[in-house]
Amino acid sequence: MDFMECSRMSSADLLSQIGQTPIVHLAGLDTGPCDLFVKLESQNPSGSIKDRIAVSMIDAAEREGRLKPGGALVEATAGNTGLALALVAARRGYRLTLVIPDKMSREKIAHVRAMGAEVVLTRSDVGKGHPAYYQDLAERLARDSGAVYIDQFNNPANPRAHETGTGPEIWSQLEGRVDAVVAGVGSGGTLTGLSRFFARVSPGTDIVLADPEGSILAEYTRSGHVGTAGSWLVEGIGEDFVPPVSDLSRVRHAYTISDAESFATARTVLRREGLLVGSSSGTLIAAALRYCRAQTEPKRVVTFVCDSGNKYLSKMYNDTWLNDQGLSDRPSTGDLRDLIA
Ligand code: PMP
Numbered sequence: 001m002d003f004m005e006c007s008r009m010s011s012a013d014l015l016s017q018i019g020q021t022p023i024v025h026l027a028g029l030d031t032g033p034c035d036l037f038v039k040l041e042s043q044n045p046s047g048s049i050k051d052r053i054a055v056s057m058i059d060a061a062e063r064e065g066r067l068k069p070g071g072a073l074v075e076a077t078a079g080n081t082g083l084a085l086a087l088v089a090a091r092r093g094y095r096l097t098l099v100i101p102d103k104m105s106r107e108k109i110a111h112v113r114a115m116g117a118e119v120v121l122t123r124s125d126v127g128k129g130h131p132a133y134y135q136d137l138a139e140r141l142a143r144d145s146g147a148v149y150i151d152q153f154n155n156p157a158n159p160r161a162h163e164t165g166t167g168p169e170i171w172s173q174l175e176g177r178v179d180a181v182v183a184g185v186g187s188g189g190t191l192t193g194l195s196r197f198f199a200r201v202s203p204g205t206d207i208v209l210a211d212p213e214g215s216i217l218a219e220y221t222r223s224g225h226v227g228t229a230g231s232w233l234v235e236g237i238g239e240d241f242v243p244p245v246s247d248l249s250r251v252r253h254a255y256t257i258s259d260a261e262s263f264a265t266a267r268t269v270l271r272r273e274g275l276l277v278g279s280s281s282g283t284l285i286a287a288a289l290r291y292c293r294a295q296t297e298p299k300r301v302v303t304f305v306c307d308s309g310n311k312y313l314s315k316m317y318n319d320t321w322l323n324d325q326g327l328s329d330r331p332s333t334g335d336l337r338d339l340i341a
Contacts, residue, residue, distance in 0.1 A: 188246020
């Protein structure tokens with residue numbers, strides 16, 4: 001461990017440890033002529049990329065006077081934003097209520113509860129406009145109780161955290177040579193913030209969308225048409241609507257990735273690279289591999305490990321669960337061996 005790492009670890013303020021995550025080169029996969037890098041957002045203090053936006057959104061609410069000492073927060077979240085908000089709320093003395101769709105992993109729900117958040121579980125099988133839809137329910141709860149609705153889907157402090165933090169970090173870690181950035185969209189904060197940053201410093205950098213099969217976003221970026229959503233098992237990315245805070249106008253390529261391919265990719269990354277990545281990272285890396293293999297020139301491509309696979313040990317890393325979903329450990333296109341260099 002070098003001096004920089006030691007000084008980072010000895011800082012007294014946990015929240016100042018958010019960001020400055022490592023980037024690693026994936027060497028064991030077939031990336032065609034390209035170099036593929038992943039930024040390990042799983043190493044943030046609460047375990048995901050969402051720590052960045054939790055601080056940014058709470059800072060903004062404090063600055064704007066909407067959030068007072070001892071105040072209450074409500075958010076709609078797949079889990080990781082909840083964990084990140086629970087971390088910041090615990091350290092700054094805020095009460096937190098989270099509205100979570102019931103398809104989300106038990107591990108995440110147990111974790112936010114253990115961190116002191118109140119959890120309201122709601123249906124996963126209803127869309128926007130239904131009273132049980134997680135975002136509509138969260139907004140109503142906040143309004144009725146006078147709490148601050150964090151609303152990552154409409155909050156400009158969400159993409160700003162990536163425009164001013166994640167983007168510049170990647171740029172400096174890859175020494176100003178980034179040909180493509182591959183991201184998924186949950187709220188769209190990551191992709192939007194990064195597209196804004198790269199449009200400024202490196203307009204030739206390709207912005208690539210990785211979208212789960214069933215989500216409407218990949219088709220929307222191609223045709224502007226908002227189709228009917230299906231369902232998918234990957235957590236944290238893919239939407240049945242276009243999040244208002246997102247700006248997808250700079251997306252140059254979009255890949256639709258099935259659950260089977262996402263899970264098989266994540267499991268291959270674990271076996272070949274030793275990285276235990278979450279389910280959305282499987283989708284992102286699968287899309288990045290497709291982009292890499294479609295290139296004829298060497299390119300430097302970066303994507304994310306948004307959270308760790310330890311949250312999904314009972315799901316995509318569990319053979320019985322995979323079989324129960326009708327998914328064996330095989331990608332839907334090609335053979336698993338295709339992924340390996
Ligand atoms: N991966 C995971 C595991 C997530 O929880 C999220 C956020 N829901 C994302 C990716 C997508 O990030 P964003 O909200 O910035 O689009």
